[in-house]
Amino acid sequence: MIRPLLICCLLAVGLWQVAGATGIQAKAWLGQILLERAWARSQDSDEPVVPWPGSVSHPIARLQVPELQIDHLVLEGADAPVLAWGPGMEVGPHGHRLIAAHRDTHFRFLEQLEAGESVRLELASGDVEHWRVADRKIVDARTTGLDLGAPGDRMTWVTCWPFDTIETGGPLRLLVSLERQIAAVPPALLASTNSTGVSP
Amino acid sequence: MMFFRLCFITLLLAVQGAALAQEYDPERSQLWLDTGQDRISTLAMVTDIDIEVTGMLAYTVIRQQFLNDSPDWAEGRYVFPLPDDVAVESLRVIVGSRVIEGEIQERRQARITYETARAEGRVASLVEQERANLFSTRIANIAPGEVLEVQIGFRQRVEYRHDNRHGNRHGEFRLRFPMSIAPPYVPGDPTPAETGSPEDGGGWAENTTRVSDASRITPELVGPLESTNPVSLRVELNAGIELALLESSHHLIDKHFERGAWQVSLAGPNANPHKDFELVWQPAIREHVESVVFMQRLGDQDHALLMLTPPEQFAALRTRREVTLIIDSSGSMQGESIEQAREALLFALDSLSAQDRFNLIEFNNAAMALFNSPVEATAANLREARDFIGRLQADGGTEMLQPLNMAMQQGVTPGYLPQIVFVTDGQVGNTVEIIEHVRSRIGDSRLFTVGIGHGVNSQFLADLARFGRGSTVLIADLWQVRMRMSELVAQLTSPVLHDIELHWPAGVEFLPDRMPDLYTGQPLLVAARGDRLRGDLLVTGLSDGQPWQQVIPLETFQTAPGVAAYWGRQAIQRELDRSGHEISHDQARARVIDLAIEYQLLSPFTSLVAVDKTPERSREAALRRQDVPGFLADNGQNAGPMLARAMPATDAGTISRLIRGLLALALVVLLILHPIVSRDTGSEPWL
Numbered sequence: 001m002i003r004p005l006l007i008c009c010l011l012a013v014g015l016w017q018v019a020g021a022t023g024i025q026a027k028a029w030l031g032q033i034l035l036e037r038a039w040a041r042s043q044d045s046d047e048p049v050v051p052w053p054g055s056v057s058h059p060i061a062r063l064q065v066p067e068l069q070i071d072h073l074v075l076e077g078a079d080a081p082v083l084a085w086g087p088g089m090e091v092g093p094h095g096h097r098l099i100a101a102h103r104d105t106h107f108r109f110l111e112q113l114e115a116g117e118s119v120r121l122e123l124a125s126g127d128v129e130h131w132r133v134a135d136r137k138i139v140d141a142r143t144t145g146l147d148l149g150a151p152g153d154r155m156t157w158v159t160c161w162p163f164d165t166i167e168t169g170g171p172l173r174l175l176v177s178l179e180r181q182i183a184a185v186p187p188a189l190l191a192s193t194n195s196t197g198v199s200p
Numbered sequence: 201m202m203f204f205r206l207c208f209i210t211l212l213l214a215v216q217g218a219a220l221a222q223e224y225d226p227e228r229s230q231l232w233l234d235t236g237q238d239r240i241s242t243l244a245m246v247t248d249i250d251i252e253v254t255g256m257l258a259y260t261v262i263r264q265q266f267l268n269d270s271p272d273w274a275e276g277r278y279v280f281p282l283p284d285d286v287a288v289e290s291l292r293v294i295v296g297s298r299v300i301e302g303e304i305q306e307r308r309q310a311r312i313t314y315e316t317a318r319a320e321g322r323v324a325s326l327v328e329q330e331r332a333n334l335f336s337t338r339i340a341n342i343a344p345g346e347v348l349e350v351q352i353g354f355r356q357r358v359e360y361r362h363d364n365r366h367g368n369r370h371g372e373f374r375l376r377f378p379m380s381i382a383p384p385y386v387p388g389d390p391t392p393a394e395t396g397s398p399e400d401g402g403g404w405a406e407n408t409t410r411v412s413d414a415s416r417i418t419p420e421l422v423g424p425l426e427s428t429n430p431v432s433l434r435v436e437l438n439a440g441i442e443l444a445l446l447e448s449s450h451h452l453i454d455k456h457f458e459r460g461a462w463q464v465s466l467a468g469p470n471a472n473p474h475k476d477f478e479l480v481w482q483p484a485i486r487e488h489v490e491s492v493v494f495m496q497r498l499g500d501q502d503h504a505l506l507m508l509t510p511p512e513q514f515a516a517l518r519t520r521r522e523v524t525l526i527i528d529s530s531g532s533m534q535g536e537s538i539e540q541a542r543e544a545l546l547f548a549l550d551s552l553s554a555q556d557r558f559n560l561i562e563f564n565n566a567a568m569a570l571f572n573s574p575v576e577a578t579a580a581n582l583r584e585a586r587d588f589i590g591r592l593q594a595d596g597g598t599e600m601l602q603p604l605n606m607a608m609q610q611g612v613t614p615g616y617l618p619q620i621v622f623v624t625d626g627q628v629g630n631t632v633e634i635i636e637h638v639r640s641r642i643g644d645s646r647l648f649t650v651g652i653g654h655g656v657n658s659q660f661l662a663d664l665a666r667f668g669r670g671s672t673v674l675i676a677d678l679w680q681v682r683m684r685m686s687e688l689v690a691q692l693t694s695p696v697l698h699d700i701e702l703h704w705p706a707g708v709e710f711l712p713d714r715m716p717d718l719y720t721g722q723p724l725l726v727a728a729r730g731d732r733l734r735g736d737l738l739v740t741g742l743s744d745g746q747p748w749q750q751v752i753p754l755e756t757f758q759t760a761p762g763v764a765a766y767w768g769r770q771a772i773q774r775e776l777d778r779s780g781h782e783i784s785h786d787q788a789r790a791r792v793i794d795l796a797i798e799y800q801l802l803s804p805f806t807s808l809v810a811v812d813k814t815p816e817r818s819r820e821a822a823l824r825r826q827d828v829p830g831f832l833a834d835n836g837q838n839a840g841p842m843l844a845r846a847m848p849a850t851d852a853g854t855i856s857r858l859i860r861g862l863l864a865l866a867l868v869v870l871l872i873l874h875p876i877v878s879r880d881t882g883s884e885p886w887l
Contacts, residue, residue, distance in 0.1 A: 007871050010864045017861030021854045028852070056590065078848040079539060081590045088848070104854040139847075146847065160851040168853045171679055 024084070028105035031085030035059045035073040042124055048076075057082045061089060062122040063099070070109050074099060078158075092148035097121075097155040103174075107159035110176060119178060121155075131155055131178040140171050153180040249377065249433040255440070255494050256358050256507055257762040258375060264350045268342040275318065279336045279403075279417070281378040283356045284659040287762075287769035288335070288802035290353035293325045293810045295346070302327070302810035304800050306793055310807035314338065323812040325350055329802050330417050331631070333378070333659035352808075355762040355769075361687065361721045362509045370444070370482050371509070376674075377477040379431065380655040385530065385598035386414045386629040411629035418629075435479055437462040442484040449478040450654075450676060476654045476676055491752045495733065496763035502733040503764040506752060508724040510697055510741075521692070522557040522574050522616035523548070524607040527589075528624035528652075530564040530598040537653040538594040539849070540675050541623045544650050545589050547685040548621055551693060552577040557613060560585050564596030567603040573610055598628050601637055608641050618645040619692055620668070626657035635660070636780075639667040646670040648688060671719045678849060691719035695744035702726065705735030705754075711770040715741075727767045768799025776804070 038051035039059045048058045057075040064071050078088035078100040087101035101107035119131040138161050146156065154177070161174035248263040262282075268274045282288070291302030302325065305313060310326060317324035318340035325339045335352075342348050359374040388410030393399035399407060403418030411417075437446070438461045446455060452467040464479060494505040525548055527541055545560075552558055556577045560570040570588050575581050604622070612618045626649075628634065638647060647668020649661040654676050665672040671691050673684045700715035708730040718724055724739070737752040772795050779788030789805050796806040 003871065007868055010868045010871070014861045014864030014868060017857045017864065019861075021857035021861060024852045024854045024857070054591075080542070080849050083848065083850065084852065100848040100850050102850050102852040102854075104852050107850070158848060158850055160849075164855065166856050166859055168851055168856045170851070173847045173850065 025105065027084055028086070028102070032073055035075070035086060039073050043126070048124075055085075057085070057088070059086070060124050063087065064120040064122070065109065065113070065117060066120065067117055068109050068112060072101075072106050090148060095153065096148055098146060098148060098158065099155070100158040103160040103163050107157065108163070110157065110159055110174060111163050113176065118181070130181040132181050133176060134179045135177045137175050137177075139173055139175055154178075155180075247431045249431070251375070251377070251433070251435045253358060253375060253435065253437045253439075254762075255438075255492070255758060255760045256360065256505060257494070257760060257766060258356050258358055259353065259762055260356060260377075261351055261353045264337065264352075266339060266342055266348045266350070268344060268346055268348075272344060274342045274344075276339045276342060277336065279330065279334065281334055281380070281655075282354060283376055283378060284333050284662055285769065285773075286333070286354045286356045287765040287799075288327070288329070288352060288354040288808065289765055289800055290351070291325060291327050291808035291810050292351040292353075293323065293339070293812070294349040294351070295323050295812065298812070300325075300810045300812050302808040304797060304802070304806050305809055307805050307807045310809040313809045313811060314340070317811040323348070325810045327352060327802065327808040329804055329807070330413065331659070332663075333657070334417055335802075336416065354802075355765045357725075357766065360507065360509075360723050362723065363687075363721055373439075373481050375435070375479045376658070377433065378655065378658075379476050380474045383418065383532070384627045384629045384657070385532065386411050386418065387597070387599060388414075388630070405629070408629075410633060414629050433466050433477060435462075435464040437464060437479075437481065439481065439483070443481050444484040445480070445482040447480055449480060449680065450475040451477060453479075474654065476656075478676065490750065493752065493754060493757040494760040494763050495757040496760060498764035501729055501731060503767045504726075504728045504733050504754070504757070505760070505763045505766055506724075506726045506728065506737070508726075508739060508750060508752060510718060510724070510743075510748065510750070519617045520555050520557075520615065521552075522613055522618050523552060523692070524559045524561065524574065524610070524618070524620045525549070526561045526563065526603045526607055526620065526622045526624075527592065528564075528598060528600075528622075529562050529592050529594050529596075530627075531595050532598065532625055532627045533594040533652065535594075536678060537625055538592060540652050540678055540681055541650075542589050542592060543678065543681040544623055544652070544675060544685050546586065547681065548689065548692075549582055549585055549589075551689040552582070554578070557616060558585070559607075559610065560588055561603045561606055562588075562592060563599065563603040564594075565599055567599070567606055569606060569610075574613065598624075600624070600628055600630075600634050604634070604638060605641070608638075608643065608645055612644065618643075619670070620645050620647045621650065621688075621692070622647060622661075622664070623650040623652060624661070625653045625655075626651060626660045627655075628657075628660075631657070631660045631663075635663050635667060638664055642668050648672070648692065650675065650685075650688065666716065669717055671722060687721060690721065694720040697741045697743045697748065700724065700739065700741040703738040703740070704728070704730075705733075705737070707731060708733065711767070711774055713774065727763075727770045729767050765799060765801065768795055768801050771795050771799075772801065772803050 034051050038049045039062065042049040042059065048060075050058055056079075057077050059073040060076045061074040062071070063074050072087050074087045074089045075082050075085060076089060078090050078098065082088040083100060083102055087099050087106045089100075090098045092098070103110070113133055113136075115133050115135065117133040119133065121129040121131060123129070146158070157176040157178070159174050160170060161172045246265040246267075248265070249260065250263070251258050251260045262280075264278065264280075266276045268276075293300040293302070300323065307328065310328075314324050314326040321341055323339075323341050325337065328336050328338075330336055337350055337352070339348060339350060356375075359376070360371060361374070362371040386405045386408055388408030390406040390408050391412075392406045393415060399413070400415055403415040405411075405414040405418040407414045443462070446462060446464070447453070448464070453464050454467045455462055455464045457463070462481075466477075490511075491506065491508040496503045525545055527545055529538065529541075533541060549558070554577060557574040558577050558581075559574040562568050562570075570585060571581075604620075607620045645668070647665060648670035649665045649668075649672040651658050651661045651672065651674040656674060656676070658672070658674055661672050661674075671688070673688045675681055675684045697718040700718065702710060702715070704710065708728050710726055710728040712726075715724070718741075733754050735754055737754060738749065739752065740747065740749040742748065772792050775783070775788045775791045775795070779785050783791075792803050792805050795801070796803040802808055
């Protein structure tokens with residue numbers, strides 16, 4: 001008598017948990033597809049395009065890592081509701097770009113990311129920035145903050161660490177810092193690129 | 201129908217529409233960092249905090265060193281927060297090898313003493329209480345190139361919570377020390393004070409009709425990135441018992457056991473003064489300690505502090521609840537704070553059962569309720585509430601009266617227990633007005649407060665909960681939400697111990713004179729005074745209709761310093777609470793001054809003043825007044841140039857869900873296969 005009940009309960013719990021996990025992945029995947037449409041439209045207009053009615057944010061950049069075949073649309077803001085749909089970006093007053101995403105969805109690839117990897121960031125304005133991975137470090141979120149107001153050309157990526165732990169919402173974070181690459185631009189154009197592409 | 205219900209109802213209090221509120225403008229307070237560079241660098245300051253914990257009380261000495269490296273004589277002023285409910289009892293100024301002791305004087309008299317000494321060119325210092333947890337120090341006539349040290353000594357209480365849930369019996373002690381002030385929201389019409397007058401505090405806000413001392417409680421603040429003023433902190437913990445846990449919630453610490461006590465200090469030379477310090481410890485013994493008595497004899501009277509932890513029954517609350525959740529979405533909640541508040545609300549929503557009712561109110565400049573009146577906690581309604589919470593944006597002012605009014609006046613459904621859960625950082629200037637409002641209108645509702653972020657006004661939130669007959673929890677970081685909210689939810693859903701009465705042997709004064717209701721996990725704290733405290737104390741109460749009683753023998757006590765000061769502080773608080781309704785303001789004032797002089801304590805009507813007997817300088821030398829900036833709370837806000845953002849939460853939870861799910865499915869497969877396998881081997885069928 002107890003046994004079928006036990007089987008039913010376990011089956012229900014199992015399916016519910018697996019469905020939850022699938023749901024998160026599906027949301028992350030679906031978000032990117034829906035954002036793709038909004039992104040295409042925002043290329044033609046000056047105003048931010050709302051991807052779908054009631055959405056929490058809108059795409060502001062496209063992030064590409066050609067080596068790892070990564071291509072994500074980045075949303076504005078780095079709050080929890082935003083991160084469910086895609087990586088979120090906050091920009092400091094002096095141009096420090098902070099991108100956060102979940103370790104089990106969009107930033108899964110940070111595990112394989114190595115120093116020196118090139119990264120392409122396309123902004124809504126149409127400007128394209130080239131960056132390179134400079135450094136990785138692990139910090140404790142309880143005692144470390146991010147300095148969004150830091151001056152200079154900076155980009156920092158944040159995700160939870162370690163990647164394969166069962167614990168949810170742990171205190172450790174992986175910080176990836178990137179440095180701007182301007183070598184590809186001819187020296188003559190350097191000044192003008194800097195003034196349009198970098199300043200916030 | 202869903203669409204109609206999705207429409208939000210906005211309520212506006214007509215009266216408040218016109219009042220122009222002043223908001224903290226980081227640009228303005230930042231100005232002097234760029235242009236008036238010499239203003240800050242001429243008066244550097246070092247803060248040193250030494251805390252000694254014995255039993256339930258701590259004695260703290262906070263040492264502030266001022267260095268005047270300008271060529272002129274200078275006066276320094278510094279506004280600083282202290283823990284809730286402190287009893288400030290000593291002031292000492294050290295100039296070179298001389299030590300000047302301070303004394304308690306009536307507030308106006310103290311100010312005259314200080315100003316006279318300043319005009320005469322003597323070294324003088326004045327400590328005044330601006331709010332129960334906010335103080336200011338002034339120090340006059342610091343010679344060019346001189347280092348001057350001000351020491352302020354006070355007593356504070358250690359917080360205790362016991363947790364008997366899940367058979368996991370343990371008590372937890374918490375010691376909090378605020379390291380920063382967050383800028384408060386100041387409502388009302390400006391009524392600027394004359395520059396240089398006693399009413400002019402030199403803060404960024406002008407006095408207003410609703411906050412008459414706004415300029416005194418709004419000092420210039422330094423952002424997280426301009427930590428010019430270093431802070432060090434040490435704790436000596438005489439726990440008296442073996443500890444299972446000793447850790448700091450927001451700072452890295454060094455700890456070691458020496459001279460029979462735990463020595464704790466902040467690791468690294470430069471601690472982050474923008475995060476509040478919290479030390480947590482748990483005793484290794486898991487037995488339920490029913491009561492502890494601490495005693496101190498002062499003059500010809502015994503003073504006692506009793507702590508009693510009622511045992512708990514785990515019958516769930518039988519009454520149905522009507523819960524109104526209020527969330528502060530003002531500008532000061534930007535950044536990590538709003539995330540914490542969101543998580544806390546979702547946690548509270550999860551605690552609702554199907555027969556409960558609820559409503560959700562958001563406020564900044566105006567309040568907005570999700571539903572017209574409380575609705576049943578159905579899946580659809582809860583989903584709507586979760587969507588509402590997900591869309592919250594922090595911006596605007598902090599008009600607190602409106603949402604509280606809405607919650608207190610929305611009409612209670614008969615047969616339900618009305619509970620209000622108020623999630624905020626408490627950063628308002630008009631605290632007195634709000635507390636008075638709640639006191640007179642709370643009715644049958646219970647008000648629970650959830651304090652969010654660093655630099656939270658915890659004293660204000662504790663006072664609100666006290667008058668609202670509820671309790672308060674503090675959440676400073678995102679990782680604390682689950683732990684602290686589960687404490688609150690246990691209190692919301694368990695039976696409360698009420699109608700508590702104390703039966704003393706004879707001739708004993710005790711405080712609080714009206715016992716509060718006790719929620720799960722809270723100890724009962726009583727301060728008492730009598731000629732001779734001996735015999736047995738009988739405590740009785742009712743819980744969920746069941747009588748409860750406990751006997752505390754007063755013969756077995758531990759002597760502890762600070763008990764008399766604790767009594768004095770509680771007695772002062774009683775008079776302040778009664779002021780304006782049970783007794784007149786003048787009566788209260790007179791009684792507070794008497795008590796403050798008797799126990800040598802700082803109060804709203806008494807100050808500490810220290811004056812050097814030898815004149816230091818000529819009258820002619822120009823005295824320049826310097827404001828030393830306080831510390832701005834680091835809540836990861838995005839406003840202005842001071843920008844330390846907290847780490848975002850970056851785990852969606854796929855892995856844990858997937859593993860749990862697959863584990864359950866694997867068990868199902870095992871259960872199905874098991875009979876087949878056992879029949880094959882011929883063993884007894886399982887189950």
